[in-house]
Amino acid sequence: MVDGAAYGQSAAPASPTQGQLPPDQTPPSDQAPPPRTRAPRPALAHRRHVQPARVRRGSAVPVSGGTISAIDVRGNERIETSTILSYLLVQQGDAFNQDELDRSLKTLYATGLFRDVSLTRNGSTLIVKVRENPIVNRIAFEGNHAAKDDDIRKVITLRPRAVYTPELAARDRQKILDLYAGKGRYAVTVTPQIIRLSHNRVEVVFQISEGTLTLIQKISFVGNKAFSEARLSQVVTSKETAWYRFFSSSDEYNPDRIQYDRELLRRFYLRNGYVDFDVSDATAELSPDRKGFYITFTITEGPRYRIGKLEVKSTLRHVPGDSLRPSVQSLKHHWYDGDEVQRIADGIQDELQAHGSPFAVVRPEIARNTDNHTVDLLFDVSEGPRVYVERLDITGNTITQDHVVRRQFDFAEGDPFTPTQQRRSKQSLEDLGYFSTVNVETSPGSAPDKVNVNAALAEKPTGELTLGGGYSTDAGILGNAGLRQKNLVGSGIDASLQGTIAQYENQVDFSLTDPYFLGRNLVAGIDLFSIQTDNLNISDYYETRLGGTARVGYAYNRYLSQSWNYSLIDRHVSNINTAASLYIQDESGHSLLSQVGTTLAYDRRDSRLQPHKGYIVRIGGDVAGLGGNEKYIRGKLDASYYIPLDILTGNHDWTIALVAGTGYIADYSGGRQDIVDNFYLGGDNLRGFLDGGVGPHSVPTNQYPASDALGGRFIYTQSTTLNFPLPLGPDLGLSGRTFVDMGGLAGLRTIRTYTAAENQPFAGDNLTPRVSAGVGVSWKSPFGLINVDIGIPVVKQKYDQTQVFRFGFGSNF
Known part of the structure; x- marks a missing residue:
């Protein structure tokens, strides 16, 4: 027998938090939905009122009077009589009391063990009749695809061998509806069905009809004047449904995401000078067919403000306000930017705390001048409360060792404590x-001046098994596999084994890195590798490298760091083409490289992965000759500078990147001067030209018809790139760029120099700049990063080798 409970009504959306309740406005007429259905409040969403079991009293239950001589319990099968008696508020020998009997009846119902209870009186005997609720034998789900059985079981209350009640089934139905609402499915229906078994047992089957995803059909903005609806749509993370969003969930309605979008809009307007901006309402309306949402943001922009007066007030001893004024002058007369103001305040505070004022606090304060639409800005520098760390407690690190966690904190027990250190330490732990x-x-x-810091952590898997494939212009068709453990036995050591098989290159690498070597501010590691490279399309030879590198690095402060490395590599040049030049044929055989190198870097970029502003300068050098048969000194210098265009474009995705570099290699004591150690120009460092396509080349002759890239001693490069967003780019992961590259390479460096009589000429040995210009697109696709560049050589010479199209694709899965 199957009892179908009437719980099949459709799910309504869980209502957003304050400011997200359905509006009184209607959507634009061009996409107006059917008559509006107001999204109910979360507490009422999907709810069907379930009537509690009716309290039934026997007519013989007396009014007060007489004494209970005996209590007779009837109808119980599983539940012990003594258990039922323990719930009664009257016992044998007590007087019949109407109030106590009523309360006893309610207490028995409240246990949830019984579906019917009656109290009657037979003379001086109290008769308690009960009908027990059934026991759940099994719980099943039918029709669910978007949510797994295990996920549903985690949210419901009913369990096998537990008591079943209609109220519990109704609550679990609601929880299932809420689970589906979190997955963007509001058209779902859930029907609990009861299959009755023998011995007062039941099986509970939740019949689920999932329906279609409830997607966002339209996002509207009311009150915007300074920015178009299209521009504001780029700011919020919620997106209108479109065919190309099949890999994204941004078009699924999510109340938490709407709340986040309110904050994103506020920050966006504050960055652009709208100090009085406010999102007065953010509403979500569900269409009558429950297949789409209509989102409306109602905003008040207010006027745009420029920064007027700038003041710095300091109450710190030995830190006058005038000494800090240069740090804030960059804001003068600019449009007010809340993010930039906070960034400058944080920068001043960090500097003060690092140089003798650990409790320094910098608070920016603004005063609006509504008459002339300016903002007077005051940086109030004072000493915050003196608080020290009494105890640092760490919980939840079941794998990661304590000392690995503790070293991420900027403080230890007994040190001064500031909220800035707390935020920075949290970020460091997340970055691990x-x-x-x-x-x-x-x-x-x-004590009042002491604080306990508690770090509550939850471990996650840190091992990676990767398989990948793709294509690049340099390596050709490729496949790779790797095994990596970023937190080896909880020690923080990063170990990896990677292998790549490609059309032009095969490589195996083993790497081991300890980010805190010997418990100090030292990054140390080793790399062992075997590389086989096919250079037949560039210089007509095949190269094998087998060796290792030991490295160590340390940071002087947040911006300045230095690294050292020592490499010992056996190189073997073979399979030389018979048409190769004499310069290449001289390279045949083995050479041993023993080299020590160092790099000093000063990094002030806002992000190392996707820099938007700031700069980095690197200077490095290599010395070969500590053993082996290569003897040279090589120096390198490069710098990158990033210019944000937010003020001009109102968009964070516009950036100009200026990159330049130079290098020189000098020989000493009669080293081999192998061309594999030379600088090469073309490809990634000069788009529009083939790898090694610029600089000294052998000139083809009848006897040696190949034109081989030989590299050079001195190189310089410069690249200007404008990065910009593309239409639909944020949704598809697309970004565009246009570039102008320039560079030169000169200084023939080979094992042997040939005379004109030996008929092995060369060309291209000059520093005349080569120039290219072009455009490129990057796509962060679900299959990996895809880069496409089209570079057109603008200035080139006779023997330069060009490459207009450059493509790279790879994926890990």
């Missing part, structure tokens, strides 16, 4: 990539 959640909270210590 070892934990799924990181919470760093404080609690009062044993």
Whole structure:
């Protein structure tokens, strides 16, 4: 027998938080939905009122009077009589009391064990009749595809061998509806069905009809004047449904995402000078067919403000306000930018805390001048409360060792404590990539000036098994596999084994890195590798490298760092084409490279992965000759500078990148001067030209018809790139760029120099700049990063080798 409970009504959306309730406005007429259905409040969403079991009293239940001589319990099968008696508020020998009997009846119902209870009186005997609720034998789900059985079981209350009640089934139905709402499915229906078995047992089957995804059909903005609806649509993370969003969930309605979008809009307007901006309402309307949402943001922009007066007030001893004024002058007369103001305040505070004022606090304060639409800005520098760390507690690190976590904190027990250090330490723990959640909270210590810091962590898997494939212009068709453990046995050591098989290159690497070698601010590691490279399309030879590198690095401060490395590599040049020049044929055989190198870097970029502003300068050098048969000194210098165009474009995705570099190699004591150690120009460092396509080349002759890239001693490069967003780019992961590259390479460096009589001429040995210009597109696709560049050589010479199209694709899965 199957009892179908009437719980099949459709799910309504869980209502957004404040400011997200359905609006009184209608969507634009061009896409107006059917008559509007207001999204209910979360507490009422999907709810069907379930009537509690009716309290039934026997007519013989007396009014007060008489004494209970006996209590007779009837109808119980599983539940012990003594258990039922323990719930009664009256016992044998007590007087019959109407109030106590009523309360006893309610208490028995409240246990959830019974579907019917009656109390009657037979003379001086109290008769308690019960009908027990059934026991759940099994719980099943039918029709669910978007949510797995295990995921549903985690949210429901009913369990096998537990008591079944209609109320519990109704609550679980609601929880299932909420689970589906979180997955963007509001058209789902859930029907609990009861299959009755023998011995008062039931099976509970939740019949689920998932329906289609409830997607966002339209996003509207009301009150915007300074920015178009299209521009504001780029700011929010919620997106209108479109055919190309099949890999994204941004077009699924999510109340939390709407709330986040409110904050994104506020920050966007504050960055552009709209100090009075406010999102007065953010509403979500569900169409009557429950297949689409209509989102409306109602905003008040207010006037745009420029920065007027700039003041710095300091109450710190030995830190006058005038000494800090140069740090804020860059803001003068610009449009107010809340992010930039906070960044400058944080920068001043960090500098003060690092140089003798650990409790320094910098608070930016603004005063609006509504008459002339300016903002007077005051940086108030003072000393915050003196608080010290009493205890640092760490919980949840079941794999990662304690000392690995502790070294991410800027403080230890007894050190001064500031909220800035707390935020920075939390960010450092998150950047490790070892934990799924990181919470760093404080609690009062044993004294007013002491605080306990509590780090609650949740570990996540840190091992990676990767398989990949793709194509690049340099390596050709490729496949790779790798095994990596970023937190080896909880020690923080990063170990990896990678292998690549490609059309022009095969490589195997083993790498081991300890980010805190010997418990100090040292990054140390080793790399062992075997590389086989097919250079037949560039210089008519095949090269094998087998060796290793030991490296160590350290940071002087947040911006300045230095690294050292020592490499010992056996190189073997073979399979030389018979048409190759004499310069290449001289390279045949083995050479041993023993080299020590160093790089000093000063990095002030806002992000190392996707820099938007700031700069980095690197200077490095290599010395070969500590053993082996290569003897040279090589120096390198490069710099990158990033210019944000937010003020001009109002978009964070516009950036100009200026990159330049130079290098020189000098020989000493009669080293071999192998061309494999030379600088090469073309490809990645000069788009529009083939790898090694610029610089000294052998000139083809009848006897040696190949034109081989020989590299050079001195190189210089410069690249100007404008990065910009593309239409639909944020949704598809697309970004564009246009570039102008320039560079030169000269200084023939070979094992042997041939005379004209030996008929092995060369060309291209000059520093005349080569120039190219072009455009490129990057796509962060679900299959990996795809880069496409089209470079047109603008200035070139006779023997330069060009390459207009450059493509790279790779994927890990």
